Amino acid sequence: MQIPSSPHNLLDQPSAWVTRFAPLIPDGDVLDLACGGGRHTRLLTGLGHALLAVDRDPVALRHTAGLNVTTQQLDLEDAGFAWPFAEERFAGIVVTNYLHRPLFPHIFRSLRPGGMLIYETFAQGNEHFGKPSNPSFLLQPGELLKFVAAEQRCALRVLAFEDGYLENPRPAMVQRICAIRAESAVAPERLRLN
Template structure:
């Protein structure tokens, strides 16, 4: 497993639109470090850092990580799908884990375990049926119907919001989205955005 790390205060790359799902639920993340898993060019890492969180932006692509820079962002080059790779983070480390457009099912247990007792999981990726719109079309990269709901139930998470269906932006696709919290997340309506 290859691991590298870089911290920078350099100016970031031009902003790319962030996911509306991430934008909606990021404000409920408690203070603390956030993991942007499979961060790509860092669009979500920069948004999360702008909300005051220290962010660990992780990806396997060094070229993408070069773009995932900004104040309060640490980048980490890790290929979690390599043979023999292990999850490098301690249980309870992160206030939140944010994942978009990425699915590697063997990581699910470790991702949830790395959430703090009041941590937040914000997850959004492609769902079965997306093959009608193009890539990804491999079932290994498409969530089954209700799959993230099953993860939440299996791991004792409380579902704050869930959606499954077609989106048009940034391209037509079938997606599944969940925002779920660990048991110690406070049940205060004031923490949740209005519909």
């Protein structure tokens, strides 16, 4: 579904990274943070998850709403913003094409034990390919790994990490990580990668 009036609509297909790891998210509620037009919300509801889709764009949220989808309009960068989600609430959290560094501790802590984080966004060098080009919105080399390693309250285990150039769906420099909150045993079949 194309959303003509939304700036989030550059891509309609789910990210290959999210598509690869989404089947590993355990049963339970999933947060699609900065969901844009809902491409990952649709993917995840198709896998049987109930979704909380969050974005600041009300147009995008109207098009994202649907069966097993709750939407919430939030400006995650507002000066008075307070993280509204409980610790250990979500079985999975998906974030793509969005970076606001102060949210990382909150994101990690909102994963329940055994919950999975799938994160993909732009990295240093993307300024050569277009927007975003502002260093505030570009990860430094290895920065996602550093955020995960620095988290003291939740033990996160990295399943996969990539940092480099992507040709498709458009040329870009990206970093992406898939990590699981490892405070409890996870069934081995859940982590089997194909």
